Amino acid sequence: MTEDEFGQLFADHYGAVLGYGLRRVDAATAHDVAAEVFVVAWRRLAAPPEHPRGWLLAVARRVLANELRRRQRLDRLHQRLADAQGDPPVVVGAPADDRLAEALARLSAPDREVLRLVGWEELDAGEAAEVLGCSRAAFRVRLHRARRRLEAQLRDPAPGAPGPGTGPPRALATPRHPVQQRSPR
Template sequence: MDEEADFTRLFQEHYESVLRYAWRRVGPADAPDIANETFRIAWEKHQELPPDRPLPWLYVTARNLIRNLVKKEKRREGLLVVHDVGDIDDHAVAVVARQAALTALNSLSQSDRELVLLVAWEGLDLREAAQVAGCSRATATMRLHRARKRLEQSLADHPQLRPEFGESAI
C-alpha cells in the first residue's frame, strides 16, 4: 500500500475515536477542530506513528492540542466539559447524579482524572493509557488504583453511580 492509502485507512479506523475523546474533554463545538488538527499532524508525521497501535499516539496528540486550547480559553469563561451519567429516569436524580460524578472526577488531580478517563471511557489498556499519560505502567497502575479508591469514597452516598466508577469499570 502507498502512504496515502495507509493514512486513509488510519483516518477511517480512528477518526471517530479521536473525535469522541476530544468531545468528552472540550465539548461538541471544539471537538471536530481538535480531531481534524490531530489528523493533520498525523499526516505530517505519518512515518513516526507506530504502525501496530497508532491510537495512543493520536490521543497524545489530541491531548496536547486540548491543553493548548484550555490555556487559551481559561482566560475566558473556561472549558466546557460534557459527561454522561447513564440512563437515569428521574431528571432531578439525574442532575444530582451528574453533579456527584463531576464533583468526584474533579476531585482527582488532572493527571489522575485523565488516566481514569483513558481507561474507563476511551477503552485503552493500562499500557496504552500510561503511554498517553506520559508515565510508566507501574506508575499508572498505582495512580489508577488510588484514583479508584478516591472515586469510590466520593460516590459512597450515590449508589446509582458506583457501578460506573467501580473497580470492574475502570
C-alpha cells in the first residue's frame, strides 16, 4: 500500500473507526484506539481489503478488547492494593516472604518469567504462550517444570544456607577423602 492509498484509507474511514470507539469508551481512549487501528493497518496491509471499513472495525474491536482487558487487570490490581491497605501491615522480612523471594532468585530467568506471567500478570496459558512465542502446550510444560523447581527451592535451602532442622548436605558433612595429618616428629 502506498502512502497515498493509506492516506485515502485514513481519510475515508477514520471517522467510522473513531465513532465506533466513542460509542464504547471515553473520548481519549477512543482516539487512542483509532490511532492504534491505523498503526496496525499501516503495518499489516500490503493492499487495502475489498471492504476496508469492516476490516478496520474488526481491528478496532480487538484493540478495544485488549484495552478493556488491560483496564480490568489494572482495576483488579488497584482493588488488591486497596484491600491490602485495610489489612494490618505485613512485616517486612517475614520468613515465608524471604524464603519465597530467595527461592525465586535462585531460579533461572526463564523459570522466573514463566511464573511471573501466570502469578503476577494473571495471564492464562494461551496468553502467556503468545508473550513467550511458544505453543500453549510448550508453555504448560515450562510452567509445570518451573513450579516443580520452585517447590524444590522452597523445600531445599540454598547451598550454604541450612534450613531449620537440617544439617549440611551429605557431601559437605563427610569428606570423601579425609586428609590425614602427620604426627610431628
